[in-house]
Amino acid sequence: AQTVTQSQPEMSVQEAETVTLSCTYDTSENNYYLFWYKQPPSRQMILVIRQEAYKQQNATENRFSVNFQKAAKSFSLKISDSQLGDTAMYFCAFMKSGAQKLVFGQGTRLTINP
Amino acid sequence: EAQVTQNPRYLITVTGKKLTVTCSQNMNHEYMSWYRQDPGLGLRQIYYSMNVEVTDKGDVPEGYKVSRKEKRNFPLILESPSPNQTSLYFCASRLAGGLSSYNEQFFGPGTRLTVL
Numbered sequence: 001a002q003t004v005t006q007s008q009p010e011m012s013v014q015e016a017e018t019v020t021l022s023c024t025y026d027t028s029e030n031n032y033y034l035f036w037y038k039q040p041p042s043r044q045m046i047l048v049i050r051q052e053a054y055k056q057q058n059a060t061e062n063r064f065s066v067n068f069q070k071a072a073k074s075f076s077l078k079i080s081d082s083q084l085g086d087t088a089m090y091f092c093a094f095m096k097s098g099a100q101k102l103v104f105g106q107g108t109r110l111t112i113n114p
Numbered sequence: 115e116a117q118v119t120q121n122p123r124y125l126i127t128v129t130g131k132k133l134t135v136t137c138s139q140n141m142n143h144e145y146m147s148w149y150r151q152d153p154g155l156g157l158r159q160i161y162y163s164m165n166v167e168v169t170d171k172g173d174v175p176e177g178y179k180v181s182r183k184e185k186r187n188f189p190l191i192l193e194s195p196s197p198n199q200t201s202l203y204f205c206a207s208r209l210a211g212g213l214s215s216y217n218e219q220f221f222g223p224g225t226r227l228t229v230l
């Protein structure tokens with residue numbers, strides 16, 4: 001069974017700073033996807049970024065980028081130039097290729113301070 | 115607008131009183147699933163459905179039932195709710211894909227359930 005671990009329950013940074021959220025996972029699969037979801041106070045689950053395991057290049061979406069280390073089974077999220085609107089719970093998630101289930105980490109509550 | 119809807123958004127009930135949380139999607143998605151979110155545990159899958167009349171257990175199915183009589187609807191049923199089912203519930207849907215393809219999972223807005 002796959003597991004996803006987020007070791008930082010809470011983080012807090014100042015606006016405009018760069019912050020990195022950590023995620024590690026455990027799987028014996030070779031083909032899979034990794035995701036970061038954002039959950040603001042509205043509780044909506046918003047997909048931030050996706051990484052295919054077969055791609056060596058790290059995914060980027062504007063101010064959001066990942067550091068995908070397949071051998072180490074690590075998948076961190078970097079938020080550059082953080083904004084107040086980035087304040088949210090962030091979940092790392094894993095999905096085996098062809099599967100239906102997302103396996104989530106425990107979440108990291110990120111607060112951006114003005 | 116393409117979306118997943120859930121009703122109710124908030125519900126307070128008492129132990130043992132049967133309830134149903136509805137989920138509907140307008141994107142003609144084959145796959146639908148239910149997750150529950152608890153502090154320190156993230157989201158965990160309760161049940162999923164790969165198409166009409168095809169459902170299967172997820173990681174935490176105890177105390178829940180589902181049905182998939184129509185493609186667009188996937189209700190979650192709690193026959194006899196207990197306080198340990200107090201949680202935030204999400205419905206999700208996505209298109210089916212091949213073994214090597216990816217289709218984004220769309221989440222509903224969540225249902226906050228409190229069982230007293």
